[in-house]
Each structure stands twice: as C-alpha cells, then as structure tokens.
Amino acid sequence: xxxxxxxxxxxxxxxxxxxxxxxxxxxxxxxxxxxxxxxxxxxxxxxxxxxxxxxxxxxxxxxxxxxxxxxxxxxxxxxxxxxxxxxxxxxxxxxxxxxxxxxxxxxxxxxxxxxxxxxxxxxxxxxxxxxxxxxxxxxxxxxxxxxxxxxxxxxxxxxxxxxxxxxxxxxxxxxxxxxxxxxxxxxxxxxxxxxxxxxxxxxxxxxxxxxxxxxxxxxxxxxxxxxxxxxxxxxxxxxxxxxxxxxxxxxxxxxxxxxxxxxxxxxxxxxxxxxxxxxxxxxxxxxxxxxxxxxxxxxxxxxxxxxxxxxxxxxxxxxxxxxxxxxxxxxxxxxxxxxxxxxxxxxxxxxxxxxxxxxxxxxxxxxxxxxxxxxxxxxxxxxxxxxxxxxxxxxxxxxxxxxxxxxxxxxxxxxxxxxxxxxxxxxxxxxxxxxxxxxxxxxxxxxxxxxxxxxxxxxxxxxxxxxxxxxxxxxxxxxxxxxxxxxxxxxxxxxxxxxxxxxxxxxxxxxxxxxxxxxxxxxxxxxxxxxxxxxxxxxxxxxxxxxxxxxxxxxxxxxxxxxxxxxxxxxxxxxxxxxxxxxxxxxxxxxxxxxxxxxxxxxxxxxxxxxxxxxxxxxxxxxxxxxxxxxxxxxxxxxxxxxxxxxxxxxxxxxxxxxxxxxxxxxxxxxxxxxxxxxxxxxxxxxxxxxxxxxxxxxxxxxxxxxxxxxxxxxxxxxxxxxxxxxxxxxxxxxxxxxxxxxxxxxxxxxxxxxxxxxxxxxxxxxxxxxxxxxxx
Numbered sequence: 001x002x003x004x005x006x007x008x009x010x011x012x013x014x015x016x017x018x019x020x021x022x023x024x025x026x027x028x029x030x031x032x033x034x035x036x037x038x039x040x041x042x043x044x045x046x047x048x049x050x051x052x053x054x055x056x057x058x059x060x061x062x063x064x065x066x067x068x069x070x071x072x073x074x075x076x077x078x079x080x081x082x083x084x085x086x087x088x089x090x091x092x093x094x095x096x097x098x099x100x101x102x103x104x105x106x107x108x109x110x111x112x113x114x115x116x117x118x119x120x121x122x123x124x125x126x127x128x129x130x131x132x133x134x135x136x137x138x139x140x141x142x143x144x145x146x147x148x149x150x151x152x153x154x155x156x157x158x159x160x161x162x163x164x165x166x167x168x169x170x171x172x173x174x175x176x177x178x179x180x181x182x183x184x185x186x187x188x189x190x191x192x193x194x195x196x197x198x199x200x201x202x203x204x205x206x207x208x209x210x211x212x213x214x215x216x217x218x219x220x221x222x223x224x225x226x227x228x229x230x231x232x233x234x235x236x237x238x239x240x241x242x243x244x245x246x247x248x249x250x251x252x253x254x255x256x257x258x259x260x261x262x263x264x265x266x267x268x269x270x271x272x273x274x275x276x277x278x279x280x281x282x283x284x285x286x287x288x289x290x291x292x293x294x295x296x297x298x299x300x301x302x303x304x305x306x307x308x309x310x311x312x313x314x315x316x317x318x319x320x321x322x323x324x325x326x327x328x329x330x331x332x333x334x335x336x337x338x339x340x341x342x343x344x345x346x347x348x349x350x351x352x353x354x355x356x357x358x359x360x361x362x363x364x365x366x367x368x369x370x371x372x373x374x375x376x377x378x379x380x381x382x383x384x385x386x387x388x389x390x391x392x393x394x395x396x397x398x399x400x401x402x403x404x405x406x407x408x409x410x411x412x413x414x415x416x417x418x419x420x421x422x423x424x425x426x427x428x429x430x431x432x433x434x435x436x437x438x439x440x441x442x443x444x445x446x447x448x449x450x451x452x453x454x455x456x457x458x459x460x461x462x463x464x465x466x467x468x469x470x471x472x473x474x475x476x477x478x479x480x481x482x483x484x485x486x487x488x489x490x491x492x493x494x495x496x497x498x499x500x501x502x503x504x505x506x507x508x509x510x511x512x513x514x515x516x517x518x519x520x521x522x523x524x525x526x527x528x529x530x531x532x533x534x535x536x537x538x539x540x541x542x543x544x545x546x547x548x549x550x551x552x553x554x555x556x557x558x559x560x561x562x563x564x565x566x567x568x569x570x571x572x573x574x575x576x577x578x579x580x581x582x583x584x585x586x587x588x589x590x591x592x593x594x595x596x597x598x599x600x601x602x603x604x605x606x607x608x609x610x611x612x613x614x615x616x617x618x619x620x621x622x623x624x625x626x627x628x629x630x631x632x633x634x635x636x637x638x639x640x641x642x643x644x645x646x647x648x649x650x651x652x653x654x655x656x657x658x659x660x661x662x663x664x665x666x667x668x669x670x671x672x673x674x675x676x677x678x679x680x681x682x683x684x685x686x687x688x689x690x691x692x693x694x695x696x697x698x699x700x701x702x703x704x705x706x707x708x709x710x711x712x713x714x715x716x717x718x719x720x721x722x723x724x725x726x727x728x729x730x731x732x733x734x735x736x737x738x739x740x741x742x743x744x745x746x747x748x749x750x751x752x753x754x755x756x757x758x759x760x761x762x763x764x765x766x767x768x769x770x771x772x773x774x775x776x777x
Contacts, residue, residue: 031318031337032317034333034337034338036337036338037049037050037143037338038139038141039339039342039658039661040342040661041080041082042083042657042659043659043661044075044661044664045658045659045670046095046098048061048078048079049062049080049146050080050090050159050161051160051313053144053317054320054344055163055346055347055397056313056349057164057287057350058092058162058165058285059094059096059161059348060092060159061080061159062080062146063076063089064079064086064088065088066079066120066186074099078097079104082659086123086126086133087132087134088120089109089186090107092287093105093106093223093287095346096668097342097665097670098664098666099664099666101188102216102422103187104186104187104190106225107186108168108180108183108283109131109180109183110281111179112172112173113176118241120183120186127152132151132152134150134151143321143341144310145160146158147159154172154173155170158170160309161313162302162312162313164286164301164349164353167284167306168282169281169283170281171280172277172280177275177276178273178274178281179273180274181270181271181272182200182208182227184212184268195213196213197211197212198211198212198268199263199264199268200263201261202236202261206232207226209224209296210225217422217427222358223288224292224294224295225286225287226292226299227284229274229281231274233273236272236273237271238269239263239269240263240268284309285299288352289350289357290352290364294354297354321337321340321344323340323391323393324336324675325701325702327698327700328698328700328701336678339675339678340675341671342665343385344668346375346377349371349372350423350424351371355368357374359408359411360408360418362425370403370404370450372400372407373400374404375422375667376420377420378420378434379420380430380624381666381669381672382435382441383686384672384673384683387672388672389401390445391705392703395447395706402442403449403450405435405439406451406455406458408424409458410454416465418435419434431490432495433498434494436462436501436502437497437686437687439505440459440502440686441683441687443508444504444508445742456502456505460518463495463518470488474495477541479539480492480495482546483541483546484541486557489536489537489560489565490560490568490625493572496521496524496525496572497522497685499518500518500687501687503515503516503517503522522574523575525575525579526582527539529582531582533551534583534584535551535565535569537559538559538560546559551569552566552599552604553565555609556609561625562611563620566596566618567626570626570629571625573685574685574688576632576635576771577773580635586638587636590636593636595617596629597616597619597648598617599618600617601617611623614653616649619649622664623663627673630642630645630646630649631694634692634694634739634771635692637766637769639764639765640759642738643694644723644724646677646695646697650674677694677697678701680696680713680715685772690771691740691742692739693725693737693740695753696713696715696753697715697718699715699718700713701713705745709747712750712751713750713752714751715753715755716753717755718755724755725755726755726760726763728751728753728754730751731750736763737764739771
C-alpha cells in the first residue's frame with residue numbers, strides 16, 4: 001500500500017465513532033490479552049480473525065475473496081487471507097483452519113453515500129465493486145471481537161458474537177447515507193449453481209428473515225437467518241440477479257428492484273437503507289438450521305446490543321482461556337494462548353435455543369438434556385484436540401460432544417457415526433470412523449452424562465458397516481485391498497486403531513465378546529506391514545503388495561491418505577512395541593526414525609499436494625499423520641531423542657504471527673499439538689489413558705481442571721541451552737517412567753522437570769518405563 005493510503009486509513013480509524021480505548025485490564029498480560037486470532041490467517045493456517053464465542057454457532061468474520069477459482073480457494077478456506085488488500089464483506093459462518101471449505105453464509109457489507117454498487121468487484125482490482133480496501137494498522141482482533149476501518153467506504157466496522165448471534169456495528173461518515181448490502185449470492189468455495197435456493201423477506205416488525213440452501217461440500221445444506229437493525233429502515237430493495245445484466249450501480253430505486261415484502265430465487269441481493277444516522281448502526285443477526293422462526297428465537301435468546309454481547313463473550317473467553325495459567329516469555333506466551341484459543345472454536349453449537357437442530361437425515365430433531373454440536377473434523381481432532389478438551393472444558397461440554405455423535409449416528413441414513421460433519425450434514429471427507437476413539441477416550445477418562453450402551457452400539461455399528469470404505473473386505477481379509485479401495489493402506493491401520501479403542505471400551509463395560517472381536521481386529525495393521533522393506537504398504541485382494549513401490553510418493557486417492565509410506569508406517573499407536581519388533585528392534589526403529597527426519601527432499605516434488613507443508617525430511621508437521629512420530633523415540637527407550645525432535649519442531653513450525661502455522665489448523669489439531677507439547681506431554685494413543693512425556697517449553701503452567709483441582713508443570717532451569725530433561729518428579733517423588741497416567745493428572749499435583757544441557761540417557765529407558773503398547777501391557 002502507498003503511504004498516502006495508510007495515512008487515509010489511519011485518519012479514518014480516528015473518527016468520532018471508533019471503539020473506545022482499551023482499558024488497563026485489556027492490555028494486561030492476561031490469557032485473554034495474549035491470544036491473537038490473527039495467528040494462522042496467512043500462510044497455510046486457514047484460520048479466521050473474526051468474532052466467535054467459545055464453540056459458538058456464529059463465526060462472524062471478514063471475507064477477502066469469495067469469488068476465487070477452486071484451486072485458488074485453498075488459501076481462502078476460512079474466507080480471509082492476511083495478505084489480501086480488500087474486504088468483500090462480513091459473513092456469519094466460517095471454519096477455523098480446515099483444509100477444505102464451504103460456509104461464508106449471509107455476507108453483509110456497509111455502503112456509505114447515495115450510490116450503491118451491487119457487485120462485489122474483483123479481489124485483484126482494489127477499488128472495484130462494493131468491496132473496500134483496508135490496512136492492517138486499523139485492525140483489532142481479540143477473542144470474540146474484530147474491528148477494521150473500511151477505507152473506501154469510510155466506515156469503521158466492528159464485530160462481536162454470542163453463542164447463537166453475531167452483532168455488527170458500523171460507524172458511517174458524518175452526513176452520508178447509510179446502507180447495508182446483504183449478498184445471498186456469495187459463498188466460500190463458490191461456483192455456478194452452488195446456491196440452490198434463497199429467500200429474503202421483511203417482517204412487519206422490521207426484522208429481515210430468510211434462508212439459503214446450497215450444494216457445496218455438504219449437499220443440500222439449509223440455513224436460515226434473522227436480522228434486526230438498531231435503526232428503522234427508510235427504504236429497501238430486494239433484487240433477483242438471476243436474469244439481469246450486471247451494471248455498475250444505482251441511485252435510489254432502480255431496474256430490477258423488487259420492493260415487495262419478500263423475494264425468492266438463486267441470486268438475491270438485498271439493499272437496506274437507513275438514511276443519515278447520528279450514531280453507529282448496530283445489526284444483530286442470528287442463524288438456525290431449522291427455520292426462520294428458530295433464527296428469530298435465537299435472536300431473542302441473547303439480550304442486549306453490541307456492548308452487552310461483547311462483554312458476555314469476553315467473560316466466556318476469559319473463563320475458557322483461564323483453564324491454563326502460564327509463565328513464559330512473551331513470544332511463547334502469545335503462541336501458547338493463541339493456540340489454546342484456536343482449540344476452543346469447534347465443535348460448534350448447532351441446536352437452537354429451544355434445542356431443535358437439523359440432523360444428517362435433513363430432518364428436525366430435539367436435543368434433550370444436551371446441546372447438539374457439529375463441525376467434527378474427526379480424522380484430525382481425535383488425536384489431540386478432543387483429548388485436550390477433556391482437560392480444559394467442563395464434563396458437560398464433553399458429554400455434549402459425545403451425545404451429539406451418538407444422536408448423529410442414530411439419525412444417519414447409514415447408521416454410522418460422523419466422518420467429517422458440519423451443520424449436521426456429512427461430507428464423507430477423510431477416512432476411518434474416528435468418532436469411535438473420541439467416545440472411548442471420553443468414557444475411559446471418566447466422562448459421563450451419556451448412555452454408554454448406546455455409545456458402544458454406535459461405535460460397533462460404524463465399524464461393521466460393510467459398504468463404507470472397504471470395511472467388508474477389511475472384515476473378511478484383515479485388510480482393505482488397494483485394487484478395490486483407494487487409500488487402502490491408510491484405511492487398514494486407521495481401522496485397526498479405532499477397533500482397539502472399541503475393544504477398550506467394551507472391556508470397561510464388561511462386554512467380553514465384543515472386546516475379543518475388536519482386539520483381534522486391532523492387530524490387522526500387521527496384514528499391511530511389509531517387514532522386508534520396513535514400510536506399511538498397500539496389498540491387493542490376492543495378497544500381493546502393489547508394485548512399483550515408492551515410499552516418498554504422495555498422490556491423492558492412491559495407497560495413502562494425505563501422506564505416504566514414511567508417515568503412515570508409524571501409525572500403530574495401540575502397539576508401537578510390536579511394530580518396532582517387526583522393524584528389527586529398538587535400535588532399528590530409532591535408525592528409521594532418524595532417517596525420516598533427516599531425509600533429503602531435494603529430489604522430491606510435492607507441489608501437487610496441497611496439504612503437504614511443514615516438512616522436516618519426510619516428517620510432515622503440517623498434516624496429521626506425522627503428529628505423534630517425534631514421541632516414538634520414547635517407545636524405543638530413547639526419550640532424549642524425542643526431546644531433541646520436539647525442540648526442532650516447535651522452533652520451525654510455530655510462531656505468533658499470521659503465518660505462524662506451518663499447515664492448516666484443522667479445527668484446532670495443530671494448535672492442540674502445541675498446547676500439549678509445550679506442557680511437556682502428549683496423548684499418542686487416545687484410549688490408553690496415558691500421555692507420553694516429552695519436554696516442557698514453558699517455565700511454569702497450571703491446568704485448572706474441570707473437577708476443580710490444579711495440576712502444575714514446572715520446568716526448573718529451562719533455557720535454550722538446557723533443552724534436555726535431567727530429572728522428573730511427580731508430587732515430589734522421582735518419576736522414572738516416560739509417561740503419565742490420566743488419573744495422575746486429574747488428581748492434581750505437581751510435575752516438575754529439572755532441565756539440563758546434556759541428555760540424560762538413564763531416564764525413561766527401561767522397558768517398564770516406556771509408554772503403553774498392547775503387546776507389552
């Protein structure tokens with residue numbers, strides 16, 4: 001941007017209707033003040049900077065480009081990209097860090113003056129259409145609050161959100177007429193024909209309601225809205241743009257305007273006029289998956305205007321982020337709390353204030369005794385995101401997640417748990433039945449408030465649904481054959497892990513026959529492991545391994561899911577000891593781990609693979625199959641090697657800046673990895689009730705647990721030089737093993753590390769000191 005434009009933007013931010021200066025409390029070194037929603041909005045993070053309450057239904061955030069081509073849209077999966085120069089508008093729904101996209105529902109944009117342009121213009125041509133240039137110097141992003149100055153419009157825009165509402169506040173230039181555009185044509189990952197139907201109508205009390213049905217990532221998704229402005233309309237125009245020739249703009253009523261009380265079609269735009277205002281315009285918006293009346297009821301369920309909603313959501317974020325108290329240098333502190341913030345955005349509330357929601361069968365259901373949540377990116381989040389929420393969120397919230405999964409299974413036309421679900425609709429993206437470990441891990445760690453018998457039935461039904469993902473062959477042959485099922489090697493090992501968690505829960509419930517069935521299936525990973533090459537490989541139905549074989553090859557729809565043999569050969573979290581034995585023992589496993597991290601990629605081209613980011617050799621931190629691998633040295637009795645690799649990953653993959661995430665955050669999984677790792681332990685095998693000890697990255701951290709107890713982690717002598725664990729004590733007593741038990745954490749107490757410059761090659765090395773493996777415990 002030019003200096004002149006920066007000066008203009010800064011001048012606009014100083015208008016009379018700007019936000020009041022932050023209080024001393026807001027600028028203090030609190031968890032709330034340390035969290036930065038802008039982290040991950042550039043690079044490959046795919047996070048959004050806008051306003052959302054913890055697990056809120058509404059994610060009110062700016063969109064910088066909704067008209068991109070599909071390939072270009074990958075970088076705009078969250079609607080906003082930090083290096084874009086313009087904002088197209090503010091929409092109500094967004095994913096946080098997903099590798100795919102949709103949403104961007106009900107985009108609104110303020111317009112000042114007499115001329116209102118109907119088209120958004122070209123993102124690559126600042127100043128075109130109704131979009132507006134902006135400067136990051138005018139931006140403020142805090143948990144639950146976002147503000148920016150729209151330089152072309154001369155409008156100061158502020159956003160906040162409650163659980164089911166979003167509130168926008170616009171300060172228009174003095175003496176200029178105020179308008180809002182509601183563009184129902186706009187959507188993220190847009191393409192011709194995506195909008196199946198939309199409606200907008202003006203109710204007698206001045207509330208604007210409507211709906212939209214789209215056939216995007218989740219087909220046939222319906223969403224309804226209710227809008228209530230703080231000032232009365234002085235005029236409006238509902239326009240159907242399906243068969244009209246685009247034109248630059250209009251003044252007052254124009255060709256194509258329909259001033260009737262309602263309009264329907266597939267390309268609707270609403271112009272809302274408010275005349276010249278003497279105070280900022282507040283616009284309260286609620287959404288519902290059920291109907292317009294549900295959206296209106298949600299609108300009424302959260303009382304008060306902008307400041308009331310903002311203050312309520314701020315208190316909710318202060319409580320949520322206060323689950324962990326951290327002492328650390330400023331950069332590490334900001335990185336930590338920004339990561340913790342991103343773990344608390346999803347799964348999102350979907351049920352209305354009265355408990356109704358639209359399920360996977362497209363029917364309206366009633367949640368009784370729980371709040372229905374959706375946005376389950378389970379292939380990603382079963383690993384660390386959900387285990388973290390068990391430690392930092394109340395039991396009721398975690399029970400809500402489980403009840404939502406069970407309710408979705410019961411309403412599913414196929415009778416299976418969600419795979420990748422949002423707003424109650426299934427996308428069938430990714431593999432496995434990873435709702436299973438989420439439920440098992442919750443139950444085994446003491447979460448109640450759901451029916452465990454129904455839960456186990458939902459888990460086994462998902463694991464026995466033969467038409468899904470090669471499960472028929474998997475149950476018959478012990479593996480998914482690549483000549484009948486794409487990504488078969490990955491599916492085999494992921495199914496086997498999920499099966500182990502079913503067995504664990506069945507044992508806990510006294511269902512010995514079910515446990516025996518799934519314990520046997522948990523060993524199916526062996527059927528695709530080629531001991532000769534030391535890699536997991538795809539097998540054909542006749543039992544032969546597919547050739548040719550290249551362990552570095554990454555091709556979507558091929559043998560592996562978003563990865564290759566190097567990453568997936570380590571995915572046996574339920575029995576790493578047995579896998580190490582097949583590799584030739586602990587020393588051979590360590591040698592292979594080192595080869596993975598030190599692999600020379602100079603002759604490997606991954607430019608065709610979108611999710612392959614954050615490479616350290618063949619370790620790919622920007623995608624989930626690698627996330628547990630650095631901890632595997634501890635399974636081989638070399639915990640100091642885990643400590644070395646963790647430092648390498650943390651320093652190269654995370655920083656508190658817009659480009660501070662090496663890969664898409666995937667609804668909090670990348671961030672959850674960092675939260676756990678910085679505390680000093682990680683859940684390599686959810687369902688085992690164990691955490692593998694790594695090394696801390698914080699001087700001191702205290703988990704304020706949901707049961708009211710406090711678990712403190714202290715790192716004595718932590719410095720860049722003192723990167724190794726010398727000694728560990730738990731509640732003052734020496735801890736010689738390289739793992740923690742969940743019951744030890746939730747009992748409260750103190751885990752104390754003494755850090756030193758040289759590796760301690762005597763700590764955590766014995767067989768009894770190593771983390772869980774089926775074959776050894």
